Amino acid sequence: MVKIAPSMLSADFARLQEEIKNIELSGADLLHIDIMDGHFVPNLTFGAPVIKSLRKHTALPFDVHLMVTNPADYVKAFADIGTEYFTFHAEATPHMHRLVQEIKSYGMKAGVSLNPSTPVAMLEDIAADLDMILIMSVNPGFGGQSFIPHAVRKIKKAKALFDYYENSNGVVEVDGGVNLETAPLVREAGADILVAGSAVFGAPDRAEMIRSLRG
Numbered sequence: 001m002v003k004i005a006p007s008m009l010s011a012d013f014a015r016l017q018e019e020i021k022n023i024e025l026s027g028a029d030l031l032h033i034d035i036m037d038g039h040f041v042p043n044l045t046f047g048a049p050v051i052k053s054l055r056k057h058t059a060l061p062f063d064v065h066l067m068v069t070n071p072a073d074y075v076k077a078f079a080d081i082g083t084e085y086f087t088f089h090a091e092a093t094p095h096m097h098r099l100v101q102e103i104k105s106y107g108m109k110a111g112v113s114l115n116p117s118t119p120v121a122m123l124e125d126i127a128a129d130l131d132m133i134l135i136m137s138v139n140p141g142f143g144g145q146s147f148i149p150h151a152v153r154k155i156k157k158a159k160a161l162f163d164y165y166e167n168s169n170g171v172v173e174v175d176g177g178v179n180l181e182t183a184p185l186v187r188e189a190g191a192d193i194l195v196a197g198s199a200v201f202g203a204p205d206r207a208e209m210i211r212s213l214r215g
């Protein structure tokens with residue numbers, strides 16, 4: 001069964017505590033948290049202090065997606081908060097191996113995210129060490145964009161890479177434009193975790209939407 005990770009980016013920021021509780025009660029598996037620095041992507045969201053204040057209000061595992069230029073600067077802060085997955089972008093650092101080891105040394109799971117134009121092959125020599133490959137199915141920076149169909153092939157390639165290296169911890173997550181129309185395509189391709197922001201937070205019945213996305 002695939003897992004659903006609603007993206008907090010589409011929540012009502014004035015009522016974050018209620019929104020997170022509502023998502024948990026609606027059956028979400030993880031809380032996807034988009035950290036943007038206005039540099040790696042042309043948008044700003046929230047930082048560790050805001051996320052820390054939410055930790056005591058939910059038992060959902062935190063799935064942190066860092067769209068920042070210097071991801072290594074934030075490892076300790078998110079480890080201290082209590083983060084399940086710390087996912088950085090392959091395009092943001094030439095030192096993926098070092099950063100993955102550091103993330104793991106803090107007891108977090110390490111993920112690498114790929115922009116739509118970055119090939120899965122870039123992860124060939126780090127896949128054995130990864131807990132997650134996050135395939136971006138939109139250009140990062142904003143919620144509510146349209147799904148880029150090419151992501152379906154990349155999900156299959158990421159699954160094959162984990163299989164080749166016999167990495168049974170490795171999960172493939174897909175992020176961007178996931179809705180009732182595109183969810184069957186990414187489930188079929190083998191995605192383990194579906195991120196959905198606008199589809200879940202914009203649904204009249206969020207629990208029903210989460211169930212439907214799971215298929």
Ligand SMILES: O=C(CO)[C@H](O)[C@H](O)COP(=O)(O)O
Binds near residue numbers: 007142177195
């Ligand atoms: O990382 C992201 C954007 O950079 C978000 O997680 C993603 O866009 C989710 O929003 P939606 O489901 O509305 O596309």
Ligand SMILES: [Fe+2]
Binds near residue numbers: 007032033175195
């Ligand atoms: Fe994201």
